[in-house]
Each structure stands twice: as C-alpha cells, then as structure tokens.
Amino acid sequence: MAIVIETKDLTRVYKTYQKPEGFLNSLRGFVNRKYDSKTALNKTTLQIESGQIIGLVGANGAGKTTLLKMLSGLVTPTSGDALVLGYRPWERKNEFLRQISILLGQKNQLWWDISPMDSYALLARIYDLDPSAARKRVEYLASMLQCTHVLHTQLRRLSLGERMKMEIIGALLHEPRVLFLDEPTIGLDIVAQQTIREFLEQYVKEKGPTVILTSHYMDDIAKLAHKLLLISKGSIVYQGTVPDFVAKANTELAESEEVDFEDVIRRFLETESRVR
Ligand SMILES: Nc1ncnc2c1ncn2[C@@H]1O[C@H](COP(=O)(O)OP(=O)(O)OP(=O)(O)O)[C@@H](O)[C@H]1O
Numbered sequence: 001m002a003i004v005i006e007t008k009d010l011t012r013v014y015k016t017y018q019k020p021e022g023f024l025n026s027l028r029g030f031v032n033r034k035y036d037s038k039t040a041l042n043k044t045t046l047q048i049e050s051g052q053i054i055g056l057v058g059a060n061g062a063g064k065t066t067l068l069k070m071l072s073g074l075v076t077p078t079s080g081d082a083l084v085l086g087y088r089p090w091e092r093k094n095e096f097l098r099q100i101s102i103l104l105g106q107k108n109q110l111w112w113d114i115s116p117m118d119s120y121a122l123l124a125r126i127y128d129l130d131p132s133a134a135r136k137r138v139e140y141l142a143s144m145l146q147c148t149h150v151l152h153t154q155l156r157r158l159s160l161g162e163r164m165k166m167e168i169i170g171a172l173l174h175e176p177r178v179l180f181l182d183e184p185t186i187g188l189d190i191v192a193q194q195t196i197r198e199f200l201e202q203y204v205k206e207k208g209p210t211v212i213l214t215s216h217y218m219d220d221i222a223k224l225a226h227k228l229l230l231i232s233k234g235s236i237v238y239q240g241t242v243p244d245f246v247a248k249a250n251t252e253l254a255e256s257e258e259v260d261f262e263d264v265i266r267r268f269l270e271t272e273s274r275v276r
Pocket residue numbers: 014015016038039040058059060061062063064065066067
C-alpha cells in the first residue's frame with residue numbers, strides 16, 4: 001500500500017510569554033521578556049499507509065492536536081519534516097488543501113450566523129465544486145447522519161450533536177483523500193456518538209480516505225481504528241493494532257483476569273498522570 005503520510009523527527013516547541021505580576025513588572029517585561037518553552041511534539045517519525053483509520057490516543061496535553069495541526073498545515077514545525085500526499089503541509093499549496101480536511105471537535109469551523117446549507121454553498125465556491133453536485137452530496141451525507149431536518153437552521157441554534165454532524169458534512173464536502181478528525185464525538189450523547197461512529201465506518205469503507213482520528217472515548221478507537229498510535233508527552237510510544245496492544249499488555253501484566261482495551265488505556269493514563 002502507498003504511504004500517504006510520512007514524518008521524520010517532526011518537532012514542535014511552543015514558546016509562551018511569562019506575564020509578570022504587577023504593573024511595573026509588566027512594563028519591565030516589555031524590554032526583558034521571559035519565555036517558557038514547551039515541547040508539544042518531540043522528534044516524531046511515522047509512516048501511514050493509504051486507506052487506513054489511525055486512532056491517535058494520549059492524555060490531555062500529549063500532543064495529539066499539535067500533530068494533526070502540523071499535518072494539515074495549520075502549525076509550522078520547529079524542526080523535522082513531514083510529507084502528506086507528497087506535499088509539505090505548512091506550505092499550504094492549493095492542490096494540497098483541496099485534498100485534505102481537518103475537523104476540530106472543540107471548535108466551530110462553519111459560519112455561526114448562517115444555516116449549514118448556506119455555509120456549504122460558500123465552501124463549494126471556495127473549493128470550486130459544482131453547486132448541484134455539492135448539494136446532492138450534502139443531502140446524501142445528511143441522510144447518513146440522520147440530520148437532514150436541521151440543514152436550513154442557523155448554526156448557532158443547533159445542539160452540540162447537530163452542530164458536530166454539520167461540521168462533519170462540511171469537512172467531507174470536497175471528498176478529501178486525507179482526513180484529520182480531532183475529537184469528532186466530544187461531549188455527545190451515546191446515541192449521537194454511535195451514529196457518528198457508524199457513519200465514519202461506512203464512509204471510509206465506501207470512499208477509502210486515510211484518516212487520523214483522536215478521541216478520549218475508547219469505543220471510537222476500538223471500533224474504528226485499524227491501527228493505534230499511542231502518544232505520551234509528545235512522543236509516540238506505541239504503533240500497531242489494538243488487539244496486539246491488548247495482547248502485549250496482558251502478557252506483561254500476567255494477571256488472573258484478562259484486561260480489555262479500555263482497562264489498558266486507563267492504566268496507561270493513570271501512570272501518565274502520576275509522573276506528569
Ligand atoms: N498555541 C499554543 N501555545 C503554547 N502552548 C501550546 C499551544 N498549543 C498547545 N500547547 C501545549 O502543547 C502541549 C500539547 O498540546 P495539544 O493541544 O497538542 O495536546 P492534546 O494531546 O491535543 O490534548 P487534549 O487531549 O487535551 O486535546 C500542551 O502542553 C499544550 O499546553
């Protein structure tokens with residue numbers, strides 16, 4: 001299978017300005033600024049094959065969103081390199097942007113004050129899509145996501161779950177070959193989570209995009225991901241399938257009862273929070 005995403009020692013360090021307390025100190029801060037630096041992603045080397053769903057898992061602050069933002073060209077690396085579909089993402093070439101999509105579950109990307117349908121019409125123009133083909137595609141995706149009835153309502157009047165479905169349709173409108181989904185089910189009820197999960201499963205089967213998915217709900221990962229990428233404090237600590245991961249953990253633990261995927265992840269996150 002073809003390699004679609006490739007990184008070599010990809011690193012991102014964020015510098016944040018330490019704001020001193022007090023008025024006089026903050027004036028002094030203008031000339032003598034103190035910075036904190038934080039390595040959000042450290043020398044990550046990866047290869048991802050086409051048509052796979054990769055589940056990216058790690059504690060809060062592990063570097064998941066940073067990795068997705070670099071791979072989609074929203075953030076520039078501090079060092080190292082990456083190629084997605086043969087392009088350097090941060091060069092933000094049009095041909096690249098037309099073939100990828102990033103959905104940030106914690107952020108609205110569609111326009112807040114107009115209906116999703118109007119947003120899609122604008123996106124269709126931005127992506128230079130045929131308007132009637134785009135409309136058909138919206139109707140098809142909306143029926144799969146069971147949300148046709150809200151397409152004409154102002155985005156800000158929709159519930160969180162309805163909004164997320166609208167964002168998903170927006171992210172898929174131009175049929176991206178590579179899709180970055182950052183917490184697409186965050187905060188949703190279990191029925192909405194399940195609808196989105198089943199939708200993604202069927203969508204990937206039909207269209208075959210390469211997907212990197214992050215989620216704090218291990219059901220999403222266990223049900224959808226062909227491969228697991230486990231990240232700890234900016235470094236990848238496991239790459240492989242979910243069953244292999246669970247089997248390895250079970251051999252190591254050698255406990256009387258078998259632990260499942262969710263148990264293993266919980267234990268991993270518990271040790272993470274102790275050593276953080
Ligand atoms: N713009 C920024 N400026 C400064 N530090 C940042 C910035 N974005 C992220 N960081 C820091 O980089 C680290 C990784 O953040 P990131 O958002 O990639 O984590 P994450 O794995 O997506 O976490 P979560 O599960 O909470 O979404 C964190 O320590 C965060 O505080």
